[in-house]
Amino acid sequence: MLAVHQAADGGLARIRVPGGLLSVTQLDVLRSASLDLGDGRLELTSRGNLQIRALRPDGPQELSNRLYGAGLLPSLTHERVRNILVSPLSGLDGRYDVLPLAAAVDRGLCADPALAELPGRFLFALDDGRGDLADSGADVLVQAIDSREALLSVGTHGVRVGWDEVVELMLAVASAFLELREGAEWRVAEVADGATRIFEQLGLQASSELPVTGAPIEAGQHGTALVATVPLGTLTQEQAAVLVEVAEWVRVTPWRSVVLPAVATEPLEAVGLITTPDSVWSGVTACAGRPGCAKALADVRSDAWRIMPGLTRDGRRVHWSGCERRCGKPAGGFVDILAVGNGYLVDGAVPNFPEREQW
Ligand code: SF4
The missing domain is CATH 3.30.413 (Sulfite Reductase Hemoprotein; domain 1)
Incomplete structure (x- = not known):
């Protein structure tokens, strides 16, 4: 059976998706499992995997059965180690x-x-x-x-x-x-x-040759594909249902976005998915925070929803954390927004933002 972590809001199941590729049939299985067994949302992780939160007590067994039927649980012994990222485009x-x-x-x-x-x-x-x-x-x-x-x-x-x-x-x-x-x-x-x-x-002679470094892909049209940002990496029921309706497959990226075959953008935008690179939500991530994590000092996701639209972005990635563990932080540099109990620190300092009195 799928290994499930006990979080403050119930069972937390991580579904490994090697290469990030899901058929829409598989996505629909996950969507309905999240509705029937969890809190209805699908979380995208920094490794291009998916999570279902707040699983009810009998949820893990039923979820395992559904994943197995959809080809998403090919090995019970190796489930934990199937961590394989692929350039999403x-x-x-x-x-x-x-x-x-x-x-x-x-x-x-x-x-x-x-x-x-x-x-x-x-x-x-x-x-x-x-x-x-x-x-x-x-x-x-x-x-x-x-x-x-x-x-x-x-x-x-x-x-x-x-x-x-x-x-x-x-x-x-x-x-x-x-x-x-x-x-x-x-x-x-x-x-x-x-x-x-x-x-x-x-028996290999290695050198100090380093890989070429590039930026994460942005929302928008790329060749025959469309990249859509999923705000804070949480797919709602409505958003997942639209993806299932308009696409044949999706690829989950490690940057809280999904790649789709080129499709019309209006149905996606209508449910809050973002298809242009200039959104305030591009590159913004948050850990679970309250109430999902017992260690959290704040409801970081609600605070991010409230505060982010009022902020000016300088193009850097932003990560909100409920405590110093900074779960789900992006690789590389980012603006570090950290809950400290009586507010937040931004890159280690008291913030000076327009809505500062609310922090
Ligand atoms: S960073 Fe802290 S508060 Fe956030 S999910 Fe991790 S342990 Fe919980």
Whole structure:
């Protein structure tokens, strides 16, 4: 059965979506499961996964059955470790299509019993060469170079490899990490000289070549696809239903947005999804906060809804946190809005915003 975390508002189930790709049939299964068994919302995570909150006590078993029926729970033993990010526009706007490789990594992962022991935080990433996943913090990152070669990176070390070796080598990095870790390490970066020792173990001569870095994709039209921002990463019933109605598939991005085949934008905008890059909600994220998290010092999501429209943005990403753990914070730099009990600090300082008296 799906592992469910007990949060302050009930069971919290995370549904792994390797590569972020869902058919609309699968999305509709998740939408109705969230309505019948949880609080009706679907949360998008910083790893391109989905969460259902406030599961009722008998919810986990029923949810597992529904996910299994929809092909979203292919391995009970490996469910926790199927963390595979893919550049969300891969194959849709003229760059390399690395999505099939994610499916191959997923199959290889689930077929190896030893890899079920990977920590749930271990992350695989396949970047199609645009650099949008270069700062994803993946334990093993592959980035397209050309039609023959890709850069395989672990930490700050990289090696050029042929495309036909990529899947096998990504899995080999995971196996080597398991052999090197001494028990408590969750990520390669936590193992002393982890990257160097992994490459030695694989017999590969790594250099300091670094992947190309690019920006997260913005809302709007991209080639044959449309990117829609989901404000605060929470899909409502109404929004999910519209996606199911207008699209054939969706790809969940790690930036609280979804990629769709090019469709008319009006039905999406009518339910609060954002299809242009200039919205105040672009790049804004928040942790669960109150009432979902017992550690939270504020209802950060409600406060974000109230305060964000009144703020001037300078283009940087913004993350609201209910406590210093800063769950779900974006990779790389961001404006840090932190609840401290009697208000918020912004980048460590008392804010000076138009609605300051409300903070
Ligand atoms: S950052 Fe703190 S308040 Fe927010 S979800 Fe994480 S533990 Fe809870």
